[in-house]
Amino acid sequence: MMRRIQSKALLASFSLAAVAGSVIAAAIIYAPEIKPVERPLPTSFDPGEVAKGAQLASIGDCIVCHTADGGRPFAGARALPTPFGTLYSDNITPDEKTGIGNWSFAAFRRAMVNGVARDGSHLYPALPYEHFTHVDDADLRAIYAFLMTRQPVEQVQPKNDLLPGLGFRPLLAGWKLLFLHEGPSTRDPARSAEWNRGKYLVEGLGHCGGCHTPRNILGGEERSSDLSGGIAEGWIAPALDKSNPSADRWDEASLFDYLTTGIAGGHSAAGGPMGPVAEGLSTVNDADVQAIAVYIASRMKPESALQKAASTVATLPRDVASQDPASSKSTIAHPATDTLFAGACGGCHMPGAPMQVTGRPPLSAVSDLRMTNPRNAIQAVLQGVAPPSGRGPAMPGFADILTDQQIADLLGYARAHFTDASPWPDLTAEVSAIRKEDAR
Amino acid sequence: MTVSLIVNGQRRTVSATPDTPLLYVLRDDLELNAAKYGCGLGQCGACTVHLDGKAVFSCLTPIGATQERQVTTLEGLGTQAQPGILQQAFIDEQAAQCGYCIAGMIMRAQSLLDRNPAPSDAEIRRHMQPNLCRCGTHHRIIRAIKRASAVLGSQNGKGDAS
Numbered sequence: 169m170m171r172r173i174q175s176k177a178l179l180a181s182f183s184l185a186a187v188a189g190s191v192i193a194a195a196i197i198y199a200p201e202i203k204p205v206e207r208p209l210p211t212s213f214d215p216g217e218v219a220k221g222a223q224l225a226s227i228g229d230c231i232v233c234h235t236a237d238g239g240r241p242f243a244g245a246r247a248l249p250t251p252f253g254t255l256y257s258d259n260i261t262p263d264e265k266t267g268i269g270n271w272s273f274a275a276f277r278r279a280m281v282n283g284v285a286r287d288g289s290h291l292y293p294a295l296p297y298e299h300f301t302h303v304d305d306a307d308l309r310a311i312y313a314f315l316m317t318r319q320p321v322e323q324v325q326p327k328n329d330l331l332p333g334l335g336f337r338p339l340l341a342g343w344k345l346l347f348l349h350e351g352p353s354t355r356d357p358a359r360s361a362e363w364n365r366g367k368y369l370v371e372g373l374g375h376c377g378g379c380h381t382p383r384n385i386l387g388g389e390e391r392s393s394d395l396s397g398g399i400a401e402g403w404i405a406p407a408l409d410k411s412n413p414s415a416d417r418w419d420e421a422s423l424f425d426y427l428t429t430g431i432a433g434g435h436s437a438a439g440g441p442m443g444p445v446a447e448g449l450s451t452v453n454d455a456d457v458q459a460i461a462v463y464i465a466s467r468m469k470p471e472s473a474l475q476k477a478a479s480t481v482a483t484l485p486r487d488v489a490s491q492d493p494a495s496s497k498s499t500i501a502h503p504a505t506d507t508l509f510a511g512a513c514g515g516c517h518m519p520g521a522p523m524q525v526t527g528r529p530p531l532s533a534v535s536d537l538r539m540t541n542p543r544n545a546i547q548a549v550l551q552g553v554a555p556p557s558g559r560g561p562a563m564p565g566f567a568d569i570l571t572d573q574q575i576a577d578l579l580g581y582a583r584a585h586f587t588d589a590s591p592w593p594d595l596t597a598e599v600s601a602i603r604k605e606d607a608r
Numbered sequence: 609m610t611v612s613l614i615v616n617g618q619r620r621t622v623s624a625t626p627d628t629p630l631l632y633v634l635r636d637d638l639e640l641n642a643a644k645y646g647c648g649l650g651q652c653g654a655c656t657v658h659l660d661g662k663a664v665f666s667c668l669t670p671i672g673a674t675q676e677r678q679v680t681t682l683e684g685l686g687t688q689a690q691p692g693i694l695q696q697a698f699i700d701e702q703a704a705q706c707g708y709c710i711a712g713m714i715m716r717a718q719s720l721l722d723r724n725p726a727p728s729d730a731e732i733r734r735h736m737q738p739n740l741c742r743c744g745t746h747h748r749i750i751r752a753i754k755r756a757s758a759v760l761g762s763q764n765g766k767g768d769a770s
Contacts (some may be wrong), residue, residue, distance in 0.1 A: 309666045504626070504672075511627030511670025515649050522649065563737070564650035568662035604619050 172494030195338060197341040198285040204270035207262055207320075213313040224307050225249065226457060227371040230315075233257045233294070235460050243291065243321035245269070249401070250292050252387065253296045263320035276312045277305065283344060290340035292328075293347070299375035302353040307373070344492065345534040347388035347431035362455075366463025369456060370395075377465075379405035382526045395467055402605055404543050407465075413589075414535040415468040421460035428454075430556015431525050437563075438556040439548050446556045466542050480570025505581040508574060512583075523561060531586040542579060543593040549575050567606070572599040613674045615640070616684030626672025631655045633671050634681060642682035642711040648712035648741075653739030656712035657681045662732050663719035665738075682711040685718060695765075698749075705743030713739050719754045725760040727753075 233258045236245040244259035244267075262269040268276065268286070275286035276574035282291055283297035293298065303311075309562070328335065353371045357363045370376045379400035381389045397407035406412055417435065427430035438446045450456055509517075516523035517531050522531060531537060537545040553567035566575065576595035583589060592598070612621045615638060621659045629648075634640045634657070643666050646654030650665040656679035657666045657668030691699060693728070694714055702722045713736070718728055720735040732753050741749065 231652045238734070355627060507625065508670055508672055509625040509627075511672060512668055514627070515668065561649065561651055564665055564668060566668070568659060570673055574673055 172434055196345060197338040199282070199288045199290070199291075201279075201288045202272060202275040202278065202286050204264075204286070205272045207264050208316055209315040217310050217313040218317050220307075221310035221312070223452055224293050224311050225314050226451045227369055227447045228311070229298075229445055230311075230377065231259065232444045232448065232596040234260050240319070240321045242315065242318055242321065243323045245323060245325040247326075250294060250387070252334050253328065255292055255328050255330070255565070256325040256607060257294070258325060259321065259323050260315055261318050261321045262316045263322050266314065266322050269320055273309060276315075276390045277308050280308055280311075281350065283340070283348060288342070289339045292337075292344065293387065294339065294374040295353060296378045298348055299372055299378060300452060301350045302368070302372035304352065316397055321366075337515060343386065343388070346386070347608075349391070360462075361450075362459045362462050363466060365456070366459035366461070369460050370463050372387050374460060376408065380408050381475050386492045387527070395464075401441045402543075403442075403547050403603070404539065404541055405442075406539065406544075409467045410469060412535075413538050413540060417533075417535075418465065418468055420458070420461045423464055424458055425553045427457050427461060428452075431527065431529070433529060435529055436533070437553055439544060439553045440551070443554050443556045505577045509578055509581055509585075512570065513578065516561075516563070526561065528561070532581055537579075537583055537587050542583075542595060543597055543602060544587055545579050545582075545608075546575065546595075546599050550599070550603060551580065567603060572596050572603060609672065611671050611675055613677055613679055615657075615679045616665040616681060617705055619741060624671050626670055628671045629655075629667050630657070630669040630674055630679065631666035633665060636680075640681045640683050642715070643715075645665065646712075647737060651680070651740075652709070653712045653716060654709050654713040656739060658684075658715060658719060661722065662717070663716045673762050680715075682714055685714065690719075693759050694753070694756040696754040697759065700756060701748045703745055703748040703752040705741075705745045709739060709741045709743075713741065713749055717749075717756075721753070721760060725764070726757055727755075 169581075197298070231241055233246055233248060234244050236243070236247075239245060241262070242259070242261045244257040246257045248257060249257045259267040261267040264270045269287045271279075278284050279286070279291060279295070280297060280300040280303060282301070283293065283295060333339075345393070359367075377389055377395055377397050378400075380395050381391075382393050382396060382398045384390055395408040396411055398405045407415075409415070412418075418432075422432040422435050426435060426438065427446060427449045429450060430438040430443060449460075450607045500604050515521060516528070518524075518528070536548055539545070548563065549570070550565055550567040553563040555562045573596050576599050579599075580591060580595055583592060609626050610621060610623050610753050611626075612619060614620070615634070620638055622633050623679070623708065624637070631643055631645060634643055635645075635680065637764055644654040644658050644680075645667065646652035648667045649770075650668040655665055655667040656663050658664070658678075659666075659669060659674065660678050669734075682695075694717060698710065698714060703713075716736055716739045720732065724731065729750070736753075739761055
């Protein structure tokens with residue numbers, strides 16, 4: 169009897185807690201619809217505002233996720249694979265039926281800052297509103313002006329294909345409670361205006377952390393490890409702080425070149441998903457990209473080292489590329505691989521090869537070969553590297569030419585030959601695993 | 609080194625240094641001259657052949673990497689007297705101007721049709737992207753691929769695949 173009473177009381181208090189919880193939850197989950205508006209006329213926007221918005225949209229690289237392969241710009245329907253299933257991006261052209269044509273600025277602002285669609289439904293964080301929440305209203309207005317003056321395209325995106333249960337959008341309210349930290353990006357008054365501008369762009373529109381910050385099991389960015397490196401579409405998004413093994417080899421000038429052209433002579437070329445980022449930034453005004461470079465450079469090294477680096481940046485640790493391959497330690501360690509390298513890679517990567525003359529970085533400078541994890545080097549060989557910004561020579565993929573063992577041999581050889589780093593362990597198994605991933 | 613590989617269904621054994629491009633072996637040792645030397649850097653596609661059924665740049669394929677593997681060249685798709693379906697489609701559409709890229713184009717396209725006999729226009733364009741044609745016959749090349757696709761479709765009793 170006693171036990172029953174106790175359990176009844178327990179049940180009652182549980183119910184009470186559940187009701188209270190539900191009320192609180194409902195308050196968090198509930199977002200009202202924002203009334204549709206008539207599509208604003210393109211002529212109602214100031215051309216200067218539209219032009220500013222175009223620049224900002226390039227920094228945010230909206231077009232990459234919001235355009236399907238070969239599809240109309242900003243019409244969405246691009247498949248975005250995530251650990252939780254596949255999402256299809258929304259149509260953000262000003263089409264009234266299928267796009268954002270009847271969204272007021274208030275609705276647009278709420279989507280960017282709070283991750284809530286005009287109809288009140290929660291948006292998936294594939295829209296990086298953890299970052300966009302830091303964008304100020306003036307910039308949001310300019311982006312709104314830019315988007316509302318694009319060509320409307322009537323196109324409905326395919327249905328999302330998510331793990332069971334995750335199609336239930338109110339869950340996203342809980343996710344936001346944990347991971348969406350609203351409010352403006354904080355300024356550091358001790359730093360220059362340029363540095364602060366860079367910080368604002370990196371943390372906000374640029375959403376660099378979307379790839380370059382590690383994510384926890386729920387897909388939230390680990391804020392304590394901001395920009396310490398993450399993963400994007402099967403490629404490592406390298407650390408943009410001091411933990412990057414090549415951190416001392418980057419500076420403002422090389423980062424600026426890299427961000428605006430995809431290539432920094434004597435450093436690296438943008439591979440994988442970084443290619444489209446550089447392509448977007450190639451259309452952005454120099455001052456903003458320079459500000460991003462200044463901020464990232466400061467994150468990669470302490471202030472005092474920054475001045476020092478400026479004078480020594482031209483000197484690579486060891487210009488092994490100019491050594492005679494026949495006598496190097498790599499040839500001794502990989503006796504059969506030097507001829508494989510000469511046949512498959514040498515045409516572009518040997519000293520004096522045409523690619524070297526056109527300013528492509530020598531392998532002795534390429535960051536991917538120096539990383540602790542061989543993933544990006546493997547991806548570059550398997551998939552190749554598209555010409556960043558769409559022009560110039562591409563590195564072809566070798567997935568169909570070379571076996572896992574051959575790729576492992578070549579990478580082992582290249583690492584020994586072109587860097588001072590210690591050999592990568594279990595390369596063949598890594599290549600097999602990544603090849604399987606790529607095939608999916 | 610001695611390399612033994614299967615070229616157009618026949619076992620061939622060649623003696624070459626392992627870094628010799630497959631392209632050189634095909635042209636100089638095996639007298640298969642369809643694949644062309646364009647850039648030698650994997651940028652143009654004139655040298656495209658199939659390695660284990662996949663289209664590859666033979667200029668970047670060291671012969672040392674082809675031991676016991678299957679190579680198919682344009683000569684493997686048909687003869688002048690009896691052209692293959694795709695070759696006939698290229699003839700019917702007169703898809704060649706100077707013709708230098710065409711062997712590579714056909715091999716690239718064949719690898720798509722082998723995998724997907726009824727590709728969409730977008731799939732054709734994406735797949736053919738690595739191969740360059742300096743004369744500008746791209747529209748005819750795409751028409752030829754679609755024509756071959758239609759022939760393949762009717763042969764399979766599925767009607768017109770275009």
